[in-house]
Each structure stands twice: as structure tokens, then as C-alpha cells.
Amino acid sequence: MLIIVKENYDEMNKEAARLVADRIRRKPNLVLGLATGSTPVGLYKELIRMHKYEGLDFSKVVTFNLDEYIGLPSTHDQSYRYFMDTNLFNHINIQKSNIHLPDGMAKDIDAFCDWYEEQIKKYGGLDLQVLGIGANGHIAFNEPGSSLGSRTRIKTLTEQTIKDNARFFEKLDDVPKFAITMGVGTIMDAKELILLANKANKADAVKASVEGPITAMCPASIIQMHRKAFVIVDKDAASKLSQEYYG
Ligand code: F6R
16 A cells, blocks of 8 residues: 655645556556546546646546446436536547446346446456545445445445435435445455545544554455555645655
């Protein structure tokens, strides 16, 4: 595990984008796992800039997103597909057929989850997975208590997550109650991981993940078992770490 502490959000994004771009240049058909949420938006902006001004080529890159709400069509402005289109895909030269997100409208969710795992395998597995982290240590929709060996499956959102998301919807009842998420085991099978965190509200989760015991109560702590994980954080998110790490 390489912990890289950057001065601020911009520097964190540049470091992460350098790493992603390097892997794409080395392997143009990289199988790239992506996350949604506020954290990776800056990384996506930097990748778009690199595509526009430095010729970073996404034409052969294959992507798999971590998660998606159940019941929201891809056209819904709160769906993760919509988020990815507006924050990344619409601005780079990725082929639409190379984009994969869990299908929140799938008729048979269990069959879809098995199919998603199969697709990842078909492409030779995830080369690099980008992760954010929840303040409670969740990764994707794997909340505390999730099996550390779990695979892609349906999850019920916690009361807290539903409340947190309510601000994006007209009323509480409109907030999806379920999601499809890659499992912790699916994420751990990626050849490399980048976990990003910024802001002080992530400091406890970062400390628990990097320096705490490995426990299902903090799903992100499993990255301590990964062979090649980069934890790239800003100073605020690193503020509770007890050791000195790379700048
Ligand atoms: C989303 C995802 C989530 C977020 C996490 C942090 O695809 O995987 O686990 O990474 O909830 O969200 P932000 O970045 O909004 O703080």
C-alpha cells in the first residue's frame, strides 16, 4: 500500500490522473473501474484535459462502474450513468460499447449481477479500479458489515444513505432504496487500486482503512490486503494518520 498525501484536492487529482494516464499509455485497452460521487470529479476533469490537450486516447479503454441505483433509468439526472456521461464519457473518445455500468432497470437483478461479473472476467479482469470512500468506511455500496469476499449483488441502502441522498430528489420517497454494487471481493480482484479521499470528514475513515484493523465494519480496510493499492489523499483527509507518508 502506497499512501500519498497531497497538499490539496487539485494536487490529489493530478497525481491520480498521472497514474491512470500512465496505465492507459502502457495498455491502451486498459480495463478501468470507475466510481461516482463528488471525490473523483476532479480526476475526471483532469483526464478530460489530458485527452483534449495531451492526446490521451480512450478509444480502446474499457470501463466498469462500481454501482448504480435500482429503478432509475440512465436518462434520470441522478442515475450514475447520467453522472458518468456528463462528468467524463461525453468529453472523451471512449466507445459507448466499451462502457459498462450496472443496469438499475434489469428485470432479473441476480442474473444481471452474475452477468456483470462474467463481463469483467471476459475482458481479463479489472486492471485498475478507482475508489472513493464513505465517511463510515464504505466502498462502492458495501456498507459496514458487508462481506469482505462479496461479489456484485443487490444491496439495501442504509437509512443514513437514503437521508443523505434526499437532497438530490424532490422528496424522501423518491430516493432509491436499493442499488447494485460490485462486491468487496470484486474490487479486491482488480490488479491495482487507487483510493481517493479529500476533506476532513474522511479523516476517520482514512485512518481506520489504512492503520486500523481489517474488519467488515470498515470495508475499505481490506485494501491493506491488496498487493498494489495507492491511497491518494489530501492533507485534510490524512490529518488523523499517525505516521509520516509520501508527499
Ligand atoms: C460511488 C461510490 C461511493 C463513493 C462514496 C464517497 O460510486 O462508490 O462509495 O465513493 O460514497 O462519496 P463522495 O465522493 O461523494 O464523498
